[in-house]
Amino acid sequence: MQTTAHRFTEKASAALADRELQGMLQQMRVHVPERRQAAVDALPEFETLRDRGRAIKDHVIANLDFYLERFEAKVTAAGGKVHWCADAAEARDTILGICRKAGARTVTKGKTMVGEEIAINAHLERHGMIPVETDLGEYIIQLRDEPPSHIIAPSFHVSAAQVADTFLEHHTHLDPKRPLGDIADLLSEARGILRSRFLAADVGITGANFLVAETGSTVIVTNEGNGDLTQTLPGVHIVLAGIEKVVPTLEDASTIMRILARSATGQEMSVYTTFSTGPRRPEDPDGPAEYHVVLLDNGRSAVLGTEFQDLLRCIRCGACLDHCPIYHAVGGHSYGSVYGGPIGAALTPALVGLEKSLDLPNASTLCGRCESVCPMRIPLPKMLRNWREAAFDRHLMPARARWGLKLWAFLAKRPALYRRISGAGARFLAWRGGKAGRIASLPFAGGWTRWRDLPAPEGETFQARWRRERGGA
């Protein structure tokens, strides 16, 4: 995917003005965190499982080369093939090569964020193949030619009415007067259309939630069953996975499974968790004849040994998005990168470069909710702060922000001057706020006051009040 992460401010403004989107985000703010909390409360071992999950991933990261080698050996022993790809272009060409060899015309796809990362659909299309997304959310946004707006709910931003319009526009072989008012009608229609696509596909591409070194298995987790039809029906199954997805054993995968679904959707367990090992066996009645695993690095190994290493623990559950006040306000598209929300803000600079995603580490209030819900206990706020520092150190910040920070630093080192100036500021704001105590517009702060009022201080700084009430500085 082409990143537009440098246009965050502009896109966020548009999202704030989009009333339909705001309505859907409003719903999310309340219900999604409630569902997760209920699932967490129902499992007393949840926190212990988080600790164990983190320890598993840290062990793997410290021995990543060992486990990847073991995984490859087991895949090969099971009759599959592992393809190592250092970057997105290599992965695209590898996949294209496999599809060509299979003489593929249509390629069905289960949901894969790595597929978005390497923009595989456009590549296959350019070479005359038809990629068909089969996850319902992915299918909807593919028809609408939009990027995903959430890691696990890619069509989160699309309302049911918009889905109906999209189906009317694209499913032109069906009666234009058919009823599409019910969600059940829409679901049935998509099920019917995609069923024929599954059966006709030549190659199926899925992502992977885990790679199991012990057995050489790849694991997908879905609720719809689309990933399973994608990988079972065509003659060729391609798994596309980042190198950080490997875990040692089936037990390790089980531990992480327990925290994944609860963090992602508030389910006790997703409907389908499927372990695939090699192609179909000679005696099997169904399954693909070829099995390929494309292992993608694309910037991941470069994160090892840096202050961003913990990002490799991420299991892409989406909980940090679901609990982020910034995501709640501006939605996923504003981030302009494949991965949005706090994980996207922390990961994108590592994958595409800080200079192309300068706004993202700043798209956070550092409130800490993401870290508190992250099943892998990734210190996301600390990482965003690290990126901000890196941006300052590398002189990547806009002049106005640098100038502002320098001015603040100058004042902060001179307490007497700081007190005098901030006191004057507080008195000015109190005067502007008037009786209501709120300020609807302010010079230099239009970006803030356009969407909310600024609460006016009560005419005194915190320091002044502290001195007055507690006596002494």
Added chain:
Amino acid sequence: MSGARAKIMDSIRRGLHRGAPDEAARAECEARLARHASGPIPARGQLDSEGQVALFAKMAEGVSATVERLEGYEDVPAAVARYLKANNLPAEIRLAPAPMVAQLDWSSQPLIEVTAGASDGSHKVGLSPAFAGVAETATLMMVSGPEAPTTLNFLPDHHLILLPRSRLFGAYEEAWARLRAGYGEGEMPRTVNLVTGPSRSADIGHVPQLGAHGPRRLHILIVDDEAAPER
């Protein structure tokens, strides 16, 4: 792309500030793999057999699956007939070609047309044996093989499952142990599907709906068998 492989390995080792893993590190990882120790096991599933059946049924209800308890395999055909009738389905069923299913005597249900094999999408109702069940979350472990086509788990609208009570466990880890006992350490059938309820999606309008791509209904027959079936 062997060039890429070397490049990625180099980059990983550079990041980890070391060369290839030394003997000690290898031995530690090998030992960890061989132990395949379990993580924390939720207490909720650690019950006696009756308790696990009750928990399984409760969790199944929570994910919109239905459960029926049968005294023996001889009761299966009648249960299938009742299910087809109650849901206004044609008197046809596609069976997995497994011994557990093949041994069923359908002579009491002459009207039901019984066929066996994989599915090509034309079957409305399928019946497969589960390798194991996990009470913790009402999860079924389905394994692929000559006796159990994977297509049958996904293509029919209605999926009926035979779960021998002796194969109902408390936690996933116990089911993995049983699988290792049948297939060997580090070995897996081509496909293991952990199935928890019928297919669902909330991708349209954020409203959960059943029957996205896989079965719309999942009906589980827990059979009180005397002893565990062969592998």
